[in-house]
Amino acid sequence: MTRNRLLFIFLSLLCVALFVLDLTLGSTDIAWRDVWAALTGGEVDGVVRDIVLKIRLTKAVVAVAAGAALAASGLAMQTLFRNPLAGPYVLGVSSGASLGVALFLLGAPLLGVAGGSMMQTVGLAGAAWIGSALILTMVLAVSRRIKDIMVILILGMMFSSAVDSVVQILQYLSNEAALKAFVVWTMGSLGDVTGRELALMLPVVVVGLVLSVAAIKPLNLLLLGENYARTMGLDVRRSRVLILSATVLLAGTVTAFCGPIGFIGLAVPHVARMVFASADHRTLMPASMLIGAVVLLLCDLISKQLGFPVNTVTALLGIPIVVLVVVRKKSLF
Amino acid sequence: MIRLENISLGYGTRTLLEGVTTHFEAGTLTALIGRNGAGKSTLLRALAGLEPLQAGAITIGGQSIAELDGAEAARRVAFVATDKVRIANLPCEDLVALGRAPYTNWIGRLQAVDREIVADALAKVGMSEFAHKTMDRMSDGECQRVMIARALAQQTPVILLDEPTAFLDMPNRYELCRLLQRLAHDGQKVILFSTHELDIATKMCDAIALIDTPQLLHQPASEMVAGGAIERLFGI
DSSP states (O other): OHHHHHHHHHHHHHHHHHHHHHHHOSSSOOOHHHHHHHHHTOSOOHHHHHIIIIIIIHHHHHHHHHHHHHHHHHHHHHHHTTOTTOOTTTTTHHHHHHHHHHIIIIIHHHTTOOOOHHHHHHHHHHHHHHHHHHHHHHHHHHHHHOOOHHHHHHHHHHHHHHHHHHHHHHHHHSOHHHHHHHHHHHTOOSTTOOHHHHHHHHHHHHHHHHHHHHTHHHHHHHTTOHHHHHHTTOOHHHHHHHHHHHHIIIIIHHHHHHOOOOSHHHHHHHHHHHHHTOOOHHHHHHHHHHHHHHHHHHHHHHHHHHTOOHHHHHHHHHHHHHHHHHHHOOOOO | OEEEEEEEEEETTEEEEEEEEEEEOTTEEEEEEOOTTSSHHHHHHHHTTOSOOSEEEEEETTEEGGGSOHHHHHTTEEEEOSOOOOOTTOBHHHHHHGGGTTTSOTTOOOOHHHHHHHHHHHHHTTOGGGTTSBGGGSOHHHHHHHHHHHHHHTOOSEEEEESTTTTOOHHHHHHHHHHHHHHHHHHTOEEEEEOSOHHHHHHHOSEEEEEETTEEEEEEHHHHHHHTHHHHHHTO
């Protein structure tokens, strides 16, 4: 317990340190003093203030929110499906969100529908939510009938492939401007979120995180499988709805605003399990959120330094962890 | 303690049990036997409130199990299923503590009394020294004991077990049954378990419930042996 408490303190400090570092590093050189002045409202050049507050601060907050959100939903999915390779991405939630976004960015212009910029913001997130909710409902409906979890994983992958085809059809039919907007979205970016979008994204993610915390006890009971959970007094159907709603809010929202960010949701819960040597979600849930935030801040720093899209960095960091989990083959469920 | 009143069970048009009326008293260990597919698991699940009845009612201490919500039912009936549970990083103590779920708050916080009950449950199944070990490095017999300790921690008057001896070798089977015997007699619990081990059922249990589709024959073990129903049904 004391070891875990120390780990939490260390990770929190690391998170704060990376957050500050993320504010001070970027394509423009800005002195620590000026960053601090911009944050606290002191004397500073207007352009510098804009860079720090509108670009860097927004981006760092997005990294923290998205990292925590993806990790929390990945942990919940792994326990719900009792599969270490489950995650928002693997089960097609992000693909569902992509479809929603594709229909919105590519399909709507095809139909000659266009809206104002606020409409665009609500619509993009809404479309991603609907898409991810749709896919999750399908996976869930199938998972109730099929016992073998591998079949469900394969079906999740098939859903993703089917979605990709639909998206390709839309791309084929679309004009250049719409196509470019979509392709840019698929590359994943923490930096494209505006302050106004953040004001929409953050509360939704917070609600999703609160739901995830509310799901801690159900998730602990679900470790033993749905049969046992039910005999220990869990309303399994309600818990599923709770956990899936949280995932739609978390993974759907993050994907809507930042594009599909891979491997955070899959790998971070495993890191949390390894680091904290625990299976208890009272430890794992906050640990995953914290490690998710730390990892995505780190990925953002690396991607800024190297100039790569953030998605490539999360994949390169995440894949070795997933490989390690598969190779060790320790039964997690 | 637990009463079956004119219950019928089945899937769709297939009837497993029809018009069964019987009751199980506190302090008895009962073996549930029957051919494959006769409905042993289904009956156990129905007794735990997991399976809807086609007709009739099951009451525990006078209350219908169908009318209880999840947590209320979980305070009356504990269940040990056939699912193999092996969770890395989950110490036995924490696993047994999950049995306290019907009593704990929204996040499952354990009070001092809960910890005592968990320690007591582990002691009763003789697994105290495994409290901090994780199940991925334990034998089937040890795991089964821990799952039973989890059921004990639920502090229910009724414990149901679905083929608890299935993966165990001979000495472990007998030892497990002796444990169940002790728990039923000392704890004044109703313990009902399904099994294919006829010798264990006849020699070590107080009573036997035999599914002779669509009826349930429920008698003291000695009467059941003398009556010859087992030989008839299993063709021995």
